[in-house]
Amino acid sequence: MVMIAFTVALGVSLATAMMNVMLGVGDKVNKELKTYGANITVMHKDASILDDLYGIHGEDVSDKFLLEEEIPKVKQIFWGFNIVDFAPYLERSIEVKGFLEKVKIYGTWFHHHLVMPTGEELDTGIKNLKNWWEVKGEWLEEEDENEIMLGSLLAGKYNYQVGDTLEFTSDSGIKKLKIKGIFNSGGDDDSSIYANLKTVQDLFDLKGKISLLEVSALTTPDNDLAKKAAQDPNSLTISEYETWYCTAYVSSISYQLQEALTDSVAKPNRQVAESEGTILNKTELLMLLICILSSFASALGISNLITASVIERSQEIGLIKAIGGTSTRIILLILTEIVLSGIFGGIFGYVAGIGFTQVIGKTVFSSYIEPAIIVIPIDIALVFAVTILGSIPAIRYLLALKPTEVLHGR
Numbered sequence: 001m002v003m004i005a006f007t008v009a010l011g012v013s014l015a016t017a018m019m020n021v022m023l024g025v026g027d028k029v030n031k032e033l034k035t036y037g038a039n040i041t042v043m044h045k046d047a048s049i050l051d052d053l054y055g056i057h058g059e060d061v062s063d064k065f066l067l068e069e070e071i072p073k074v075k076q077i078f079w080g081f082n083i084v085d086f087a088p089y090l091e092r093s094i095e096v097k098g099f100l101e102k103v104k105i106y107g108t109w110f111h112h113h114l115v116m117p118t119g120e121e122l123d124t125g126i127k128n129l130k131n132w133w134e135v136k137g138e139w140l141e142e143e144d145e146n147e148i149m150l151g152s153l154l155a156g157k158y159n160y161q162v163g164d165t166l167e168f169t170s171d172s173g174i175k176k177l178k179i180k181g182i183f184n185s186g187g188d189d190d191s192s193i194y195a196n197l198k199t200v201q202d203l204f205d206l207k208g209k210i211s212l213l214e215v216s217a218l219t220t221p222d223n224d225l226a227k228k229a230a231q232d233p234n235s236l237t238i239s240e241y242e243t244w245y246c247t248a249y250v251s252s253i254s255y256q257l258q259e260a261l262t263d264s265v266a267k268p269n270r271q272v273a274e275s276e277g278t279i280l281n282k283t284e285l286l287m288l289l290i291c292i293l294s295s296f297a298s299a300l301g302i303s304n305l306i307t308a309s310v311i312e313r314s315q316e317i318g319l320i321k322a323i324g325g326t327s328t329r330i331i332l333l334i335l336t337e338i339v340l341s342g343i344f345g346g347i348f349g350y351v352a353g354i355g356f357t358q359v360i361g362k363t364v365f366s367s368y369i370e371p372a373i374i375v376i377p378i379d380i381a382l383v384f385a386v387t388i389l390g391s392i393p394a395i396r397y398l399l400a401l402k403p404t405e406v407l408h409g410r
Contacts, residue, residue, distance in 0.1 A: 004305050004338060004387075008345030009352065011298025011386060012379055015291045016353025019378060021360055022287035024369040038085070038129060038214035039269045040254050042066065047211070048265035065090075065209035068197070070261050072116050074215060077256040082218040082248050087126045088210040090200045094193075097167035098158060104192040105148075105168075107200025110140045126194075129216055130185065137162035137181035145199050147180040151190040155182045166193075170203040215257065215266075219250040221281060226251050230268075295382055302390030306338060310394045331395055335388070342387035350379050 044064040066088075074083055090107035109125035116122070127139050140149055150160060160166070162182055168175050177195065184190060201207050222230075226249040229236055233255060236244060244252050254266035310317065317330055354371050361369035 002341075004302055004309075005341040005345035005348070007298055007301045007305060008342045008383060008386065009349035011294050011301075012346045012349025012383060013352035013356055014294040015382060016350050016375055016379055017356035017360060018287045018291040018294070019375045020353070020357040020369055020371050022284050022291070023372040023374070024361070038087075038216045039219065039250060040215040040217055040257065040266055041212055041269065042215060042257055042261060042264050042266045043212040045263050045265045048267065064263070065206070065211060066213060066261060066264055068208045068210050071210075071213065072114060073260040074213070074257060075116055075120070075122070076118070077253070077260050078245070079217070079248050079253050079256060082253065083215060084218060085124050085129045085216040086213060087124065087129050088197060088213050090197060090204075090206060090209060091211040092170075092200060092204050094203065095169040096193075097169070099154075103154065105200055105203075106192060106194050107197040108194060109197055110142070112142060129214060132186075134184040135181045136183075137179070140180055140194070140196055142196070144180060145196055145202075146177055147195075148177045148199075149181040149183050149194040150179050151192050151194075152182055152184040153190040154193070155179075168203065171205055172203055175203060213261075215253075217250070217253050218248065219253065220248045222249060222251070225249075229255075295386055299386045299390045302338075302342075302386060303393050306334075306391050306394040307397060310334065310397055334394070335391060338387050338391055339384065342383045346379060346383035350376070353379075 044066055046064045068088060071086070071088055074080070074086055077083075087109050092105050092107075093102040094105045095102055111123055111127045112125045113121065113123050135149070136152075137149075140147060148166065150166075154160070160179060160182075162179055164179050165176050166179065168177060177199070183194070197210070201209065220226075225236075225240060225244055226247075229240075229244045229249070230251040233241065233244070245255070246252075250268040254268050257266040258264050320330055357369050357371060361367060
């Protein structure tokens with residue numbers, strides 16, 4: 001019976017670990033995916049129309065802006081705690097001495113310390129939002145108003161290095177800015193220049209103005225309700241609307257951002273949102289399959305062990321039958337022993353499973369996973385199911401056992 005308890009413990013420990021990871025993996029995976037950038041873009045509604053129709057944006061499209069002073073409101077929406085990072089951008093085109101044509105320059109926050117009206121303090125900006133950038137030199141700091149970061153394609157094309165100075169011509173006149181870092185984003189940004197938001201605002205006399213806001217939010221994978229709401233929130237019933245609004249769908253968070261920021265349109269990055277949902281669903285499915293397979297393997301192992309045990313005790317069982325013991329009483333006796341062994345194995349397996357859960361959480365996600373209470377009744381049901389199902393072949397053998405043949409060694 002020790003081997004039965006050990007087999008149950010192995011199965012329960014693995015099932016416990018997988019179920020706890022499956023139930024707690026949502027936020028962990030979401031946080032990992034947030035390292036790959038923003039999943040919501042907020043811009044002025046006038047600029048959004050042309051962006052939707054023709055895929056164009058920037059200073060040639062609209063002279064309407066969002067207000068920098070309203071940015072803290074993104075953390076005051078219903079799902080504000082799910083907003084993990086955000087960064088404003090002021091996009092302009094500028095003349096640079098020695099360059100053949102105007103280039104894009106973006107004013108943004110790199111590592112901005114923000115104090116909320118509620119007293120909450122946080123650090124946000126593209127240093128967190130775009131942490132995959134490869135930077136030669138250094139990232140800009142908040143006080144670096146006379147320095148820039150140059151895209152790697154521009155640096156290579158015009159042979160500029162960290163420490164060189166560029167001369168800019170804008171509405172406010174001529175200004176020289178020093179290259180503090182050269183970045184490689186792996187995308188179109190490599191043909192542009194990044195500077196602190198205030199620097200670009202001063203260059204173009206646009207104090208307090210931003211073109212767009214990128215937001216990275218922890219979201220729940222879309223379902224039919226979320227897709228329906230994304231088409232038209234007004235088509236929802238009151239009950240559907242309350243459910244949708246109070247669930248962290250990317251569409252509901254976008255809607256709340258629109259409510260908070262004046263004349264804004266928040267557009268989810270559907271590709272990112274759908275990828276998050278797909279990865280999360282596949283991860284949870286994998287955990288579930290491992291849990292099912294481990295339970296099946298435990299049942300199979302227990303079946304073999306119980307059958308072997310019954311065969312070894314066949315003479316004892318035959319003697320009990322010979323002196324009047326019924327098959328029902330013998331089956332109950334065997335099942336009691338098996339279930340008790342299973343309970344002890346299950347307790348040990350649950351404790352070991354919690355340990356495995358924390359090892360997985362710390363190794364894979366660099367943080368601990370809180371055990372889910374719902375796993376306990378599932379484990380209890382699993383122990384009984386595995387032990388009873390594993391006993392069926394042994395019970396069938398026991399019912400077919402004839403005392404006279406066993407006692408005579410046949």
